[in-house]
Amino acid sequence: MTSRSSFRDVLEDIFLQTLKSRIFTNRDVLSHDYVPEELPHREEQIAKLGSVLAPALKGSKPNNVFIYGLTGTGKTAVTKYVLKRLVSKATEIGVGIDTCYVNTRQDDTTYRVILRLGECIGLKLPFTGISTAEAYRRFIKIADARNTIMIVVLDEIDFLIKKQGDELLYRLTRSGDELKNSKISVIGITNDLKLVEDLDPRVRSSLGEIELVFPPYNAIQLEDILRQRAKLAFYPEAISDDVISLCAALAAREHGDARRALDILRVAGEIAEREGVAKVTTDHVYKALKEIEKDRARELITTMPLHNKLVLLAIYILTKSGEKTTTGEVYSQYRSLCQILGIESVTQRRVSDIISELDMVGLINAQVVSRGRYGKTRIISLAIPYETVVEALKEDIYIAPLLSRYR
């Protein structure tokens, strides 16, 4: 009885705390998929995309557009905003425009993308049972029967291309040959600048009729973006200029990623709310940064393949008392871990590559040093807190028992 009533009290406390909190007026405007009415410092990209798409209002097929830039530079937000405005204009003047937004990180097979494209024009394709070619044929047939301009956005197309190649992209950008009444324009968006170079020239030339680059924001621009959003999200007394400047400066330190800036601001607000105080402080911002980095590391680790996890575990074991280690030591530690698990180990060469990968994503530091006539080695240490590594690795059912052996 007592335990139940104390449980209820805990929840009651949390609910009341949130209800009486005077931090957020509307936290949702800080979420990733919120599209703001104003997008400061993207006037140029908005105008350009708007003028490329505008001919659709008069029934002409807009040029295909290829948009690229690093994450958090406003590509998705700008594209959705321009499309929304275009559709509302089309409705106002009574012109039919179909738009379809597909994120190929979520829908990462050609078939699923076609399924989504179908949905946008009211075509229900079966989840299985027909070939991709057949699904595409049905989609084209219905699209053509609608006698409209269809604007297809394929966001984060690098995911689709890496997994399934560029066939769909190629066909969509050339769909003019198959359509008699309708026209399809494609907007392809990617965060991966390398993809731009690697893309098949025939696809690049048809997709990139127009190319639109989104440069990273600087700290001052991020401040403007945050200030505008903070006005919608927070009680005026809860937020201050120095908190906003700090969030902007911290996000600009990486590459001017507005998503990261907004994340830091949101989490700082959440921490202030949890603490039951009335004002977000710079202290909350630093705590938020730590929390976000921890979550990021955790996500990276839990989604790694087993052998990457084992190499990371080897590094953890060798460095947990504060020492640094070397490639050779890591390899033999890794091998003995594999032996304990009774699985085959990968080659030293592969382990060396894994070490580079771990270094690149920022989980470890691996510095190349020369050992004179013994050649080169790498001096390796963890770049994130030990507890974070342990917590994340513990989630793996193979690794968890190993971990308890080495605590």
Ligand SMILES: Nc1ncnc2c1ncn2[C@@H]1O[C@H](COP(=O)(O)OP(=O)(O)O)[C@@H](O)[C@H]1O
């Ligand atoms: N110029 C801007 N003004 C206001 N918010 C912005 C601006 N640019 C980006 N954002 C916001 O930052 C976040 C990340 O932007 P997004 O468009 O998703 O970036 P990308 O698609 O380039 O990775 C979103 O929440 C978006 O609303």
Ligand SMILES: [Mg+2]
């Ligand atoms: Mg995006």
